[in-house]
Each structure stands twice: as structure tokens, then as C-alpha cells.
Amino acid sequence: MGYVTKRKARRNHFDRGLANREEYSINDMLARAIVKREALPVIKKEEVNNILEFLEKWEEQLDQRANEVICTDELICECKVLFMEYAHFPLVGTIEKMGLKSQELIVYLQLIWEHINGSTEVELNSICEKLFDKSARRLRFMQDVSEGKNPLVKMNLVELEEKRFLNESEIKLSPKSLQILADNEMMSFVKLRKRDNIIEPENITQRELIFNEMEMKHLMLLNQMLEEQWLNATRERLAKKNLPVGVTVLLHGAPGTGKTESVLQVARKTGREIMKIEISQSKSMWFGESEKIIKRIFTDYRAYCKQCPSTPILLFNEADAILSRRSNNIKGAVGQTENAIQNILLEELENFEGIFMATTNLVGNLDNAFDRRFLFKIKFGKPDAEIRTRIWKQKMPSLSDEECSILARRFDFSGGEINNVVRKMEIESIIHGYEPGLDNAIDFCTQESTAQQSAAVGFKF
Incomplete structure (x- = not known):
């Protein structure tokens, strides 16, 4: 009836005894009915109305296996039931035969x-x-595919593009399979999927970047090198000399100094898409899962490169946590996981062929091995009074040059902090219906300064 769901208990590094246990969860609607002492609800089974919904359901089952909610044998049972239930779909019927x-x-x-x-x-x-x-079943399956013994290869349903190492080999549908999709009217559904973390250059708002002379020089060089003609020429020259052809860039400096915005503007000017990874979201609490996620990021990026007319940028935003110096004194599963993630990242960057950019606030703790793997390292300092004056004038053109200079000399703000003040002044203008002046700006700047000082008070870890 769908009231209770059973699954394999997930394990983290605190609970080592849960590996073989099962856990049960009660449907939310049922739980609410029990608490409110109401009649038990009728829980309808989720319907699958077309082949796309069927394939999406199939993908969900595989994701449950990948996240260790179910085991391989449970996945096989679930998929058998799903396949038999929807054999009336033409594509499913064709594959069944x-x-x-x-x-x-x-x-x-x-x-x-x-x-x-x-x-x-x-x-x-x-x-x-x-x-x-x-792992034994996985390796046996991969070897059978590689040696042409697997039924998918024997029946000419898939093609394998072998690489130097077996785990890097790529598999794809054969022309025969593509014809099967066409015969079942599936080709109209084929599309280039835009993932949630893809930023397209045409959707990036143009902004003037105001930095000091050295920062602008580095960014101009990066912009020029990422123009398609110069990037191709650079790669050809490096490949002939047996040197790494990937472009790896580290943007480091204090918070709010424009590191991420610089990446966005470089992408906009060079017409490149960005695959943006928020590292805080990639570091999972579940033991062993973070390593898989990092591997999957690079796998997804390589696949996405083949879809794009120009090589996209892989952006690791706020990458402090995984670029920091590795520990020689490893204690516990957490330390092992942290080092494993960094080793995976180092290995990926060693043979990287795309465009990789990372932003970080804490370059002082950068692991030496990472330091060597970044071709460009661009430091962003807090703007001086002259640069701050220009930023204030750009953000608040209603203020005079002298008023902007007063704010710049009085408040040692980063560009991000100036943005915060400008946003508050815009809100003030909308709500109260007048254009805020210098006095309002000073009040908001004072609040921003107080907030920054308060944030520095307390325990530090």
C-alpha cells in the first residue's frame, strides 16, 4: 500500500555496525494522519505514463544503488518488476525481445x-x-565488455572506445541501437541537457571589473589565451613538446575581492560555458561518498566537453577545504577521506585536458602538490583607496567624485562589502521613495563595519 519503505541502512564513519542492517521509513502522509488521529490516507502508486517517465524511474533505481540505499541484487529485482510492468511501451517491448x-x-x-x-x-x-x-563483479563485467565477450558487444548494441586504462574506457550506443531508437520514435527526445550547475555565457551579466594594474594584466592574459584561436595554438605547441595541454588557474585572495566574478566575465568574453561546483555541497557527511562525487564531477565534465562547441570551464568555487595541505598524521576515517579526496583531485589534474579554475580564500595553506599543478595563480588583494573610489562611483553614480572618495578613504571595504552597502541603499530607495545620499551611505557603511567586527569575535576553530 506504500505505507512503509524498506532500505539498506546507510553507513557513515560514526556507525560501523550498520552495514548489514535494514531500516524502515513511514510515509509522510501516514505519519501526519497518525499524529492528527485521522483516517489512514489512500496512497496512490506513482504512475508512469510514457517512455521518458519509465527511463527516469529506471535512473532513480540506479541512483539508489549508487547511493547504497539498495544492493545490486535488490536493484536487479526492482528493475525486473519495472521492466515487466511496462513492457507495453514499444521501446521496452523491442528490447525485451x-x-x-x-x-x-x-x-x-x-x-x-x-x-x-x-x-x-x-x-x-x-x-x-x-x-x-x-568490485569483483564490476571488473569482470568491464573485462567482458573490453574483450568483446559481453552480449551487448556481441549483439552490436554498444561500441567501446578503449583508453590507456580500462577504467577510462568509454561506451556508447552503436548505430544499430540508434536505429532502434529511431524506429521507436525516440530520436525526437534526444537533446543536449543543460544541468543545473551549467552557466551559459549569454546568461552572464556584463560587469566592468575594477582591479589594480597587476591584477588586470593577469586577467587580460587569461582572456587572450582562452580565445579559441590562441587556446588551440597553445595546445598544439604544448602537445608537440609532450607537455600538459590543460589550462589550470587558481584565483586566490580575501573574500569579496572579485574572484568568482572574474571567472564569470572571462567565460562571457570567451564564449565558454561554466560547470560550477560548490565544494561545500560536494563534501558529503557519508563516509566514502565524497570520493565518488569528486570522481563523478570529472567524469561528467569530460562527457560535457564533447557536447560543447568550445571547451567549457570547470569551476571549483570556494575550494579551500580540498586544496589545503594534506595531513601526514592521519587519525580516523575523516582524515583518511580528506586525504583520499585530495589524492583523487591531484590525479585528475595531472592528466587534465580541459579548463579548470578554482577560487580560494586561504592560499597560505595550499598543498605544495596543488601549487605545482596550477599553470596560472592570480592573487586578488583588497582594493586600495583609489580603486575603492572607482568602485563606489561605478556602483553609485549619483554620488559625486568627492563623496565617493570620502567613502573610500573612511571605509576599508572589499568590492563585495561595497556591494552589500549598495544593495541596502537600493532597498532604502525603493521602500522610502528617495535617492539615498552620502549620509545614508556612511550609516550603512558603519553598520557593515560593525557586522564585520562582530563576526570576528568569539571562538575560532
Whole structure:
């Protein structure tokens, strides 16, 4: 009836004894009815109305396996039920006649889902990691595909693009499979998927960047090098000399000094999309999951590069936590996980062929191994009084040059802090219907200064 859901208990580094336990959760509607002493609700089964919803449901099942909510055998059982229930869909019926075994069926439908959403090639290892909970089964499956023994290869349903290492090999649908999609009227659904973390250059608001002479010089060089003709020429020259062809950039400095905005403006000027990763969201509390997420980020980026006319930028925003110096005195699972994440990142950057940018506030604690892997390192300092005057004038043109100079000399603000004050003045103007002047700006600046000082008081960890 859908009242209770069973799943495998997830494990973190605090609870080592939960690996083989199962946990149960009660449906929210049922819980509310019990608390309010109401009649039990009728919980309707989620309907699947078309082939896209079927494939999305299939993807959800695979994600549950990847997140260790269910095991491989449970995934196979769930997918068998799902496949039999919706065999009336033409594509499902066509695939059913192929007689594929469960694990091949899961991989094949996953490839179809990825293709429909724009990923024409997928790393074989990434699919197998999602499917198999045992490394031996995963390796055996990958070897069979690589040696042409797997039914998907024998039936000419997939093609393998082999790399130097097996775990880097990519798999894609064959022309035969693409024809099957066309015969079942699926090709009209194929599209280039824009992920939630993709920023397109045409959607970036143009802003004038105001920095000192040295900062502007570095940014102009970066802009020029990322223009398509110069980037291609640079890569060709580096490749001929057997040097790394990837562009890696570290933007470091105090908070609010324009690091992230600089990346946005470089992307806008050079017409490049940004795959933005907020590192705070990638560091999971679940033991072992963060490493998988970091690997998946680079796998997704490589796949996305093949969809874009120009190489996109992979942006690690606020990357302090994973670029910091590695610990030699590792204690506990947390320390091991932190070091494992950094080792994965170092390995990825060693052979990186795209455009990687990272912003950080704490460059003083940067691990030496990361320091060597960044081709460009651009430092952003807090603006001096002259630069602050220009920023105030740009943000508040209603103020005179002298008034902007007064604010710049009196308040040692970063560009981000000036932005905060300007936003408050705009709100003041909207609510009270008048144009705030110098006195209002000084009041808001004083509040901003007080807030910054208060934030520095208390315990520091």
C-alpha cells in the first residue's frame, strides 16, 4: 500500500555496525494522519505514463544503488518488476525481445537514458560503479565488455572506445541501437541537457571589473589565451613538446575581492560555458561518498566537453577545504577521506585536458602538490583607496567624485562589502521613495563595519 519503505541502512564513519542492517521509513502522509488521529490516507502508486517517465524511474533505481540505499541484487529485482510492468511501451517491448540478462539490460537502458539527455559517450567504469556493489563483479563485467565477450558487444548494441586504462574506457550506443531508437520514435527526445550547475555565457551579466594594474594584466592574459584561436595554438605547441595541454588557474585572495566574478566575465568574453561546483555541497557527511562525487564531477565534465562547441570551464568555487595541505598524521576515517579526496583531485589534474579554475580564500595553506599543478595563480588583494573610489562611483553614480572618495578613504571595504552597502541603499530607495545620499551611505557603511567586527569575535576553530 506504500505505507512503509524498506532500505539498506546507510553507513557513515560514526556507525560501523550498520552495514548489514535494514531500516524502515513511514510515509509522510501516514505519519501526519497518525499524529492528527485521522483516517489512514489512500496512497496512490506513482504512475508512469510514457517512455521518458519509465527511463527516469529506471535512473532513480540506479541512483539508489549508487547511493547504497539498495544492493545490486535488490536493484536487479526492482528493475525486473519495472521492466515487466511496462513492457507495453514499444521501446521496452523491442528490447525485451533481445533476451538480455538483467545486468546488461540495466546498462543498456542507462546508456539510452544518457544518450537522450545529451551524453553520447559514458565512462564504462562510472556505469559499473553505480550498478555493482562488489568490485569483483564490476571488473569482470568491464573485462567482458573490453574483450568483446559481453552480449551487448556481441549483439552490436554498444561500441567501446578503449583508453590507456580500462577504467577510462568509454561506451556508447552503436548505430544499430540508434536505429532502434529511431524506429521507436525516440530520436525526437534526444537533446543536449543543460544541468543545473551549467552557466551559459549569454546568461552572464556584463560587469566592468575594477582591479589594480597587476591584477588586470593577469586577467587580460587569461582572456587572450582562452580565445579559441590562441587556446588551440597553445595546445598544439604544448602537445608537440609532450607537455600538459590543460589550462589550470587558481584565483586566490580575501573574500569579496572579485574572484568568482572574474571567472564569470572571462567565460562571457570567451564564449565558454561554466560547470560550477560548490565544494561545500560536494563534501558529503557519508563516509566514502565524497570520493565518488569528486570522481563523478570529472567524469561528467569530460562527457560535457564533447557536447560543447568550445571547451567549457570547470569551476571549483570556494575550494579551500580540498586544496589545503594534506595531513601526514592521519587519525580516523575523516582524515583518511580528506586525504583520499585530495589524492583523487591531484590525479585528475595531472592528466587534465580541459579548463579548470578554482577560487580560494586561504592560499597560505595550499598543498605544495596543488601549487605545482596550477599553470596560472592570480592573487586578488583588497582594493586600495583609489580603486575603492572607482568602485563606489561605478556602483553609485549619483554620488559625486568627492563623496565617493570620502567613502573610500573612511571605509576599508572589499568590492563585495561595497556591494552589500549598495544593495541596502537600493532597498532604502525603493521602500522610502528617495535617492539615498552620502549620509545614508556612511550609516550603512558603519553598520557593515560593525557586522564585520562582530563576526570576528568569539571562538575560532
